[in-house]
Amino acid sequence: MDRAFERALQKIHPRLREFPDLRFDVILRGQKKPEGLRWSTEANYPYGHPVLAGYLAEGHNYGVLTGIGGLVVLDIDDTARLEALGIIGRLPETFTVKTGRGGLHFYYICQELKQKIILEDPALKDSEDDPMHLGELQALGQQVVGPGSIHPNSNIYEVILDRPIAAITKSNLLDIIAPLKQADVVDEDKAKASRSRTTRGSSLGDLIPIDQVAWPKDIKEHCGSEVRGSHPLHGSTSGKNFAVNTSKNCWHCFRHKSGGGPLEWIAVMKGIISCQDARPGCLR
Numbered sequence: 001m002d003r004a005f006e007r008a009l010q011k012i013h014p015r016l017r018e019f020p021d022l023r024f025d026v027i028l029r030g031q032k033k034p035e036g037l038r039w040s041t042e043a044n045y046p047y048g049h050p051v052l053a054g055y056l057a058e059g060h061n062y063g064v065l066t067g068i069g070g071l072v073v074l075d076i077d078d079t080a081r082l083e084a085l086g087i088i089g090r091l092p093e094t095f096t097v098k099t100g101r102g103g104l105h106f107y108y109i110c111q112e113l114k115q116k117i118i119l120e121d122p123a124l125k126d127s128e129d130d131p132m133h134l135g136e137l138q139a140l141g142q143q144v145v146g147p148g149s150i151h152p153n154s155n156i157y158e159v160i161l162d163r164p165i166a167a168i169t170k171s172n173l174l175d176i177i178a179p180l181k182q183a184d185v186v187d188e189d190k191a192k193a194s195r196s197r198t199t200r201g202s203s204l205g206d207l208i209p210i211d212q213v214a215w216p217k218d219i220k221e222h223c224g225s226e227v228r229g230s231h232p233l234h235g236s237t238s239g240k241n242f243a244v245n246t247s248k249n250c251w252h253c254f255r256h257k258s259g260g261g262p263l264e265w266i267a268v269m270k271g272i273i274s275c276q277d278a279r280p281g282c283l284r
Helices: 003-009 050-057 079-084 170-176 188-198 262-269
Strands: 023-027 061-065 071-076 096-098 104-109 117-125 131-138 143-145 158-161 181-183 217-223 226-230 242-245 250-253 258-260
Touching (some): 023 050, 050 061, 061 071, 079 131, 258 262
Antiparallel strands (some): 023 061, 061 143, 071 104, 096 158, 117 131, 117 181, 217 226, 242 250
16 A cells, blocks of 8 residues: 555544444545445445545545444533533543534444434423433444544544543443433334334335435535434424434434324324324324
């Protein structure tokens, strides 16, 4: 491999190179989201891959895919609030990164945890009177910006605790974050089963692409196959209370903690059910 490429690969932190199964995506300079729409399934690379090295040599950033090799990342936006709730102090020491906006990424190996969990404040509300968003537990199908990368605001994702990535059980991790309100994320396997039951054994719901019937207004975030913006029907003051995931063919309303597939969304649009009552299988 070209020496310039070898030097570029050194941008990936040594702690991450200790795990040969980890995969990395490309984040273009000045961006926070991975390049391309298929980063979670195709456009990701093992350490040492020449495509990854080429982008890094050109000064671009990288992301670390979670859910691979058991890697999960506790992605905290409001560090002060989690300290006040006593959560930060209970976390086992592990490889920790300060994000470009002052949050924290706690890296762990947790083989049992497969699904992303949204973390919300148990007491405080945002401008929409919804629980305040505090962060996320990133798992399969997600990613975080890698240490050493540069945020669009020019701040560096800085390693503040250079320790080996600690292993933790799912039960221990969930016990630590138990004081937080944990918003459900639609489980696609359950959603598909529910839609199948709803259509009496047919797969009608799965045949309708979700982006043909549901799409956020004024998109604020785009991460892989998921987009977030304002709710198309009842709107949003935060600007990102509605998500559509095209790979999972589902939608989620963060205001009402509701969601489902194409059939459930059509029912909401037609006034058959309210948004707050929408759940996978609710049309049975």
